[in-house]
Amino acid sequence: MNINSITFKLGGIIIVLFLTVFFPLVFTIDQLFTSFYKNQKQEELDHFATKYSASISDVDDKAAYHMFKMSSELINADLFVFNMKGKIIKSTGILGFQEGTQVSDNIFQPISKKQTVGIEYSEKGGDQKFLLSGKPIIIGNEVKGGLVVVSNMDNVNTSIAKVRIWLLVSVIGSLFIAIGFTFFISKKLSSPLLKMERATREIAKGKLKTKLVVPTKDEVGSLAAAIMDLERELEDYRNNRREFFANISHELRTPISYIKGYSKVVKDELYDSEEEKKQYLMIIYDESTRLAELINDLFELAKMEEGKLDLDFEWVDISEVLISSVKKVDLKAKEKGIHIHLSTKTGNPFLFSDGRRLEQIFINLIENAIRYSNQDTKIDIYIAPQKRDIQIFIIDSGIGIPKDDLPFIFERFYRVEKSRSRSTGGTGLGLAIVKNLVELLGGRIEINSVENIGTTFKLCFPIGQKVSEEKE
Numbered sequence: 001m002n003i004n005s006i007t008f009k010l011g012g013i014i015i016v017l018f019l020t021v022f023f024p025l026v027f028t029i030d031q032l033f034t035s036f037y038k039n040q041k042q043e044e045l046d047h048f049a050t051k052y053s054a055s056i057s058d059v060d061d062k063a064a065y066h067m068f069k070m071s072s073e074l075i076n077a078d079l080f081v082f083n084m085k086g087k088i089i090k091s092t093g094i095l096g097f098q099e100g101t102q103v104s105d106n107i108f109q110p111i112s113k114k115q116t117v118g119i120e121y122s123e124k125g126g127d128q129k130f131l132l133s134g135k136p137i138i139i140g141n142e143v144k145g146g147l148v149v150v151s152n153m154d155n156v157n158t159s160i161a162k163v164r165i166w167l168l169v170s171v172i173g174s175l176f177i178a179i180g181f182t183f184f185i186s187k188k189l190s191s192p193l194l195k196m197e198r199a200t201r202e203i204a205k206g207k208l209k210t211k212l213v214v215p216t217k218d219e220v221g222s223l224a225a226a227i228m229d230l231e232r233e234l235e236d237y238r239n240n241r242r243e244f245f246a247n248i249s250h251e252l253r254t255p256i257s258y259i260k261g262y263s264k265v266v267k268d269e270l271y272d273s274e275e276e277k278k279q280y281l282m283i284i285y286d287e288s289t290r291l292a293e294l295i296n297d298l299f300e301l302a303k304m305e306e307g308k309l310d311l312d313f314e315w316v317d318i319s320e321v322l323i324s325s326v327k328k329v330d331l332k333a334k335e336k337g338i339h340i341h342l343s344t345k346t347g348n349p350f351l352f353s354d355g356r357r358l359e360q361i362f363i364n365l366i367e368n369a370i371r372y373s374n375q376d377t378k379i380d381i382y383i384a385p386q387k388r389d390i391q392i393f394i395i396d397s398g399i400g401i402p403k404d405d406l407p408f409i410f411e412r413f414y415r416v417e418k419s420r421s422r423s424t425g426g427t428g429l430g431l432a433i434v435k436n437l438v439e440l441l442g443g444r445i446e447i448n449s450v451e452n453i454g455t456t457f458k459l460c461f462p463i464g465q466k467v468s469e470e471k472e
Helices: 006-055 068-075 105-112 154-204 219-267 274-305 318-335 355-371 403-408 418-424 430-440 467-471
Strands: 078-083 088-091 117-122 129-139 142-152 314-317 339-343 350-353 378-385 389-396 444-450 454-462
Touching: 006 068, 006 117, 006 129, 006 142, 006 154, 068 078, 105 117, 105 129, 105 142, 154 219, 219 274, 274 430, 314 318, 314 355, 318 339, 318 355, 318 378, 318 389, 350 355, 350 454, 355 378, 355 389, 355 430, 355 454, 430 444
Parallel strands: 339 378
Antiparallel strands: 078 088, 078 142, 117 129, 129 142, 314 350, 378 389, 389 454, 444 454
16 A cells, blocks of 8 residues: 555544554553452451451450451451551461561551551562551450452452453454554545545546536535536636637728728739729728727736736726717717717716726627618617716617527627628627626626617626625
């Protein structure tokens, strides 16, 4: 297995977490069992010492200890009794506590003060450990001596050793189970991630038909769905880019062909009259103008989509901007006999916006209305202030837009009637530029159109609020 794989890393993390929790738990269990067995043995010794010490009526009367040996064998422990001088007067013969020897102060002092002694004891130079329980012998409410019960810890240690063997077997078994379970879980968890890795690599190679199915509804499933969304976005982008290059090459080729062809005619003097020559030169001029407009529109659109378009925000009188826009397109309207009716009212709210870009939006929309309107018709423009925004309507009585084409009207190079797009003029980028500019200025644009009746563009911009504040 590759140690750098996510399966290995995920499995390693799970194992480390398991061991981090498991080993302290095993240690705690071991300590609990060790403490339990020692306390249980200590309680047994304490219980016997209490009962036996209460049965002694005279410490120095050796006849009172006729059951001493039998009691020792019964409880499997050694006994000794000492008087108030600290001298052992009766013992079952345990090493270190022989009859006639002095008992140590750590046993004598507590018992002489009517206290119980419970300690662990080991002989000097020996490996064996003993539990010791001592009780005062009280006669006539006075301490006359002490009884001490001593038991080796072999039974306790044997029980603890058995528990530890059981714990060791449990640890080994649990470790193997944990490794198997971890391998299964890590495989299960990493499998969709590995699928997503393979899918993204395929997408990176340009295979945008890659399918990725992750049935979970958690964050992993959301990530898989996001990758599929990215795949669709990339596919749309590639299709749009292909269509864009096809459109732009077509749009550039046509004026260049006209310019090249007619300039050759003029250069070779293949015309019959000065009037014909002027006509050819006018075609060259119109097509070069169209080419310049196309390049300028492309440049503007690229800057907008990259967010590099410079905007100069200030408080703007929307009425003045509309009046200026109408004056600039009035000549084109008169050439087609179209009357532009602008209705403005005094006291319209000011907008915090870019006046130059607003004028660009209005001119584009009015010129579009002129371009697709029949001769001797009219275009209505009016302002409708609302509580939170100001609305501008541009209504024409032109050829209208079919319902099926409305969703695509703001796309680059999209034309409703491609067969007559050349005759109506325009670069096919005007509405795309308008939509981008409106959104950059914090507004929105809506369109409503009926074929052969007319089109209405509705613009909405927020009143009295800076665009930068709205976006925060």
